[in-house]
Amino acid sequence: MNIQIWSDTSLVDTDTRLRSQAYEEKVERSKRKGVRMAEKLRKNLRKHGRGPTEGSDGEEYPPPRNGSVRASTSSTRAPAVASRASGSAPSSVGQNRPSFSIGRGTTTRDRRTPQTAQPRSSRQSVHPPPANTPACLVQSPESDGEEFIPKDMIDWSARTYPTSKGKQREVQYCETEPYRSISKGKQKACPQPQPSRIRSATEQNTLKPVRKIAPLPARRQGASRNSSSARLSERDALSAQWTQMAKLSGAATISFMNEVDDEEIPPLDGFCYLEKDFNYDEIEHSGRDLKEVFLYCDHRICEYAEECNCQSTQEDIRFTYDEYRHFIANEEDNDVSPFVVECNEYCACDKNCRNRVAQLPRKVPIEIFKTRKCGWGARSSVDVEKGTVLGLYTGKIIYRRDAELLKGEAKSFCFDMDGRESPDEEPSEESYTVDAKACGNWTRFLNHSCAANIKVYSAVWWTIPESNLPCLVYYAAADIPARTEFTVDYNPSQARLHKANASKGKKKGKGKNKIPEGAIPCECGTKVCRGWVTEACDN
Numbered sequence: 001m002n003i004q005i006w007s008d009t010s011l012v013d014t015d016t017r018l019r020s021q022a023y024e025e026k027v028e029r030s031k032r033k034g035v036r037m038a039e040k041l042r043k044n045l046r047k048h049g050r051g052p053t054e055g056s057d058g059e060e061y062p063p064p065r066n067g068s069v070r071a072s073t074s075s076t077r078a079p080a081v082a083s084r085a086s087g088s089a090p091s092s093v094g095q096n097r098p099s100f101s102i103g104r105g106t107t108t109r110d111r112r113t114p115q116t117a118q119p120r121s122s123r124q125s126v127h128p129p130p131a132n133t134p135a136c137l138v139q140s141p142e143s144d145g146e147e148f149i150p151k152d153m154i155d156w157s158a159r160t161y162p163t164s165k166g167k168q169r170e171v172q173y174c175e176t177e178p179y180r181s182i183s184k185g186k187q188k189a190c191p192q193p194q195p196s197r198i199r200s201a202t203e204q205n206t207l208k209p210v211r212k213i214a215p216l217p218a219r220r221q222g223a224s225r226n227s228s229s230a231r232l233s234e235r236d237a238l239s240a241q242w243t244q245m246a247k248l249s250g251a252a253t254i255s256f257m258n259e260v261d262d263e264e265i266p267p268l269d270g271f272c273y274l275e276k277d278f279n280y281d282e283i284e285h286s287g288r289d290l291k292e293v294f295l296y297c298d299h300r301i302c303e304y305a306e307e308c309n310c311q312s313t314q315e316d317i318r319f320t321y322d323e324y325r326h327f328i329a330n331e332e333d334n335d336v337s338p339f340v341v342e343c344n345e346y347c348a349c350d351k352n353c354r355n356r357v358a359q360l361p362r363k364v365p366i367e368i369f370k371t372r373k374c375g376w377g378a379r380s381s382v383d384v385e386k387g388t389v390l391g392l393y394t395g396k397i398i399y400r401r402d403a404e405l406l407k408g409e410a411k412s413f414c415f416d417m418d419g420r421e422s423p424d425e426e427p428s429e430e431s432y433t434v435d436a437k438a439c440g441n442w443t444r445f446l447n448h449s450c451a452a453n454i455k456v457y458s459a460v461w462w463t464i465p466e467s468n469l470p471c472l473v474y475y476a477a478a479d480i481p482a483r484t485e486f487t488v489d490y491n492p493s494q495a496r497l498h499k500a501n502a503s504k505g506k507k508k509g510k511g512k513n514k515i516p517e518g519a520i521p522c523e524c525g526t527k528v529c530r531g532w533v534t535e536a537c538d539n
């Protein structure tokens with residue numbers, strides 16, 4: 001019998017020693033077992049396509065107990081996933097456990113077995129997960145802790161991301177949305193990895209190889225350092241703003257450009273853009289007539305003008321638009337501008353009716369550009385066919401009697417809404433003018449030419465003809481090539497007189513130097529120039 005004598009230890013000590021030895025052996029065994037289990041678990045995960053791939057950034061089980069998952073999460077949105085995908089997670093982080101961080105560092109996916117997953121404190125783990133249940137370890141800024149989400153609340157998904165080395169890596173994440181913060185019962189959206197977004201044209205341009213740029217010419221004295229870029233953005237901003245306003249009513253784009261001098265944008269202090277609307281604040285009329293006074297048609301499609309009730313009060317019963325919605329009235333014989341009654345909101349027909357054109361959104365894109373002699377003007381970037389309806393002259397409606405008191409520049413954006421009156425008649429009490437100085441649309445930039453390529457007619461659809469509040473509608477009086485200035489005759493009565501004189505054999509251009517009071521020299525530069533123009537349109 002082999003008796004060991006522990007001379008310097010008591011029996012109690014011996015017992016302690018044996019216990020301690022047994023414990024150490026147990027720990028050793030459990031360590032070895034742990035390594036085997038980790039290996040087994042890793043294999044399993046690989047088999048199901050969920051674990052780190054062979055030769056990846058080598059995440060290992062079991063996780064160290066003090067390994068901080070949160071330390072591995074990024075403070076920005078998608079990069080958390082991206083950094084994992086590209087294997088750039090800090091090595092100290094989560095010491096090698098396959099935790100997949102999602103979103104703004106608030107959600108961490110933990111693939112620990114429940115046995116190895118230890119709640120960091122009782123406050124953090126509200127509901128320990130059932131055995132063998134993968135858990136989504138969630139940390140929220142509100143709770144400042146991690147919470148277990150039960151398996152049935154988790155929807156695991158996998159997506160493939162390109163790595164920095166050009167390979168594909170599958171990354172898994174939780175698609176459970178919205179998930180519930182168990183401890184606080186709050187609804188949160190599960191942050192999703194952002195798929196790479198389509199770059200805007202501007203961004204794409206920035207990716208082009210950098211072109212060598214010749215040095216800029218010396219600056220003019222006094223020019224401010226950043227003035228050119230500041231001015232550029234001002235023009236772009238105005239183009240974007242007006243386009244946005246136009247788009248609200250479905251109209252095409254508006255852009256500003258200047259190839260003549262360095263004026264950035266036209267003077268438009270506090271101007272309000274109105275593509276199709278009017279400001280009626282200055283007059284008693286609301287700008288809209290009551291349903292009871294309208295005539296309306298009951299055909300689904302207005303095929304013949306004779307059958308369209310809206311035309312019944314017109315002297316000349318015919319549609320003024322052809323099948324392409326082009327304006328076809330022959331205004332040559334008329335002393336007054338043509339008057340069109342379009343179908344209205346009470347008619348049975350829809351917007352495809354042939355008798356609805358001026359009321360539809362503008363289709364022609366507009367460029368407002370600097371002219372050489374007449375300030376800013378308007379044109380289109382596309383060819384425009386004869387008869388195309390271009391837009392309405394919008395602005396503030398004022399009484400004609402008030403408009404007549406205006407002088408000089410204050411009057412230069414006024415356009416009389418004569419409607420049905422003859423030029424020889426005294427304007428009635430109830431006659432109006434559109435003033436586009438403070439509000440209106442691109443048509444306020446239309447300059448005058450004695451050989452104009454666009455003309456105007458009056459049209460109603462939300463008022464009746466008797467209200468004397470027709471819309472002034474511009475249309476192309478000829479085919480107009482792209483980037484040709486749109487011009488209108490501010491003084492059509494003068495044009496008629498001029499024409500009449502010419503037909504009587506009087507010399508063209510007579511009176512060129514005799515500029516009437518209130519008129520200015522005309523800069524249209526055409527062969528038929530009458531020599532002067534009033535500052536505002538007199539229709």
Ligand SMILES: C[S@@+](CC[C@H](N)C(=O)[O-])C[C@H]1O[C@@H](n2cnc3c(N)ncnc32)[C@H](O)[C@@H]1O
Pocket residue numbers: 266373374375376377412413444445446447448449520521522523524533534535536
């Ligand atoms: C309705 S605004 C037209 C837009 C203006 N060009 C601008 O830059 O704001 C009318 C003013 O343009 C100028 N204008 C237009 N056509 C002109 C012409 N043919 N000759 C001289 N000035 C003209 C006149 O100063 C007129 O008062």
